[in-house]
Amino acid sequence: MDGNGRWAKRRGLPRTEGHKAGVDAFERVCECAADLGVPYLTFYAFSTENWRRSPEEVSAIMELFRRQLREGERRQAENEEKRWRIRYIGDLEEGGPVPDDILALLRDMEEKSSFREETVVSIAVNYGGQQEILRAARRLAALVQKGQLAPEDISERDIEDGLYTAGQPMPDLIIRPSGELRLSNFLLWQSAYAELWFSDILWPDFTERDLDRALEDFALRQRRFGDIEA
Ligand code: IPE
Ligand code: MG
Numbered sequence: 001m002d003g004n005g006r007w008a009k010r011r012g013l014p015r016t017e018g019h020k021a022g023v024d025a026f027e028r029v030c031e032c033a034a035d036l037g038v039p040y041l042t043f044y045a046f047s048t049e050n051w052r053r054s055p056e057e058v059s060a061i062m063e064l065f066r067r068q069l070r071e072g073e074r075r076q077a078e079n080e081e082k083r084w085r086i087r088y089i090g091d092l093e094e095g096g097p098v099p100d101d102i103l104a105l106l107r108d109m110e111e112k113s114s115f116r117e118e119t120v121v122s123i124a125v126n127y128g129g130q131q132e133i134l135r136a137a138r139r140l141a142a143l144v145q146k147g148q149l150a151p152e153d154i155s156e157r158d159i160e161d162g163l164y165t166a167g168q169p170m171p172d173l174i175i176r177p178s179g180e181l182r183l184s185n186f187l188l189w190q191s192a193y194a195e196l197w198f199s200d201i202l203w204p205d206f207t208e209r210d211l212d213r214a215l216e217d218f219a220l221r222q223r224r225f226g227d228i229e230a
Contacts, residue, residue: 001026001043003178003202016060021204023068032208034083034119040168041121044186048128051097062099069105076112084119086110089164090127098126129188136162165190173218177201195221
């Protein structure tokens with residue numbers, strides 16, 4: 001979800017307003033994808049590198065997470081909850097940089113939405129693809145050190161089991177808005193054979209039509225996974 005700041009700047013608004021509009025786009029895309037029966041959606045909300053931003057911007061974004069999570073709680077209490085299951089991926093250990101009250105709210109949200117299986121929405125918070133692979137490597141190294149695993153027996157599957165996305169299929173399509181042509185540390189292992197779709201649209205402007213366009217383009221792609229054309 002990129003381009004919130006530029007969206008706000010173009011309107012002469014503070015960057016925070018762009019992040020708020022970005023939350024609306026997130027809801028819009030979740031609704032649309034759930035209608036279309038997309039089984040897994042993963043959003044990059046906050047990276048391990050985003051902490052480099054000004055303290056004002058970081059705390060405004062954290063405050064938005066809080067608001068969004070409390071709104072989710074309210075919906076739950078009033079039986080107006082959304083249809084999708086929510087999962088959070090990233091380094092969300094206690095004692096890390098994400099405030100403890102947010103960690104508690106997001107664990108609660110995961111638990112309360114866990115019975116909904118139709119569409120799984122994963123939200124990456126304090127997420128970095130390299131850090132995710134490093135974490136999986138450390139876990140395997142610990143098993144090797146304990147003599148429970150031989151280095152030559154380590155498989156791709158073992159690494160995948162140590163990723164935050166363990167148990168989920170690899171992404172078929174990665175959408176990057178806002179004109180940047182890079183992955184920016186997103187799902188590095190998982191994206192090995194993902195189709196990439198780039199657009200100049202700033203995330204807050206992203207609509208159902210853009211999702212349709214991305215899916216239409218995706219449907220025309222020939223996926224060979226290293227094989228040759230049949
Ligand atoms: C994405 O929008 C939101 C986050 C990374 C939290 P940006 O804030 O990166 O917006 P631009 O790229 O400055 O326009
Ligand atoms: Mg950006």
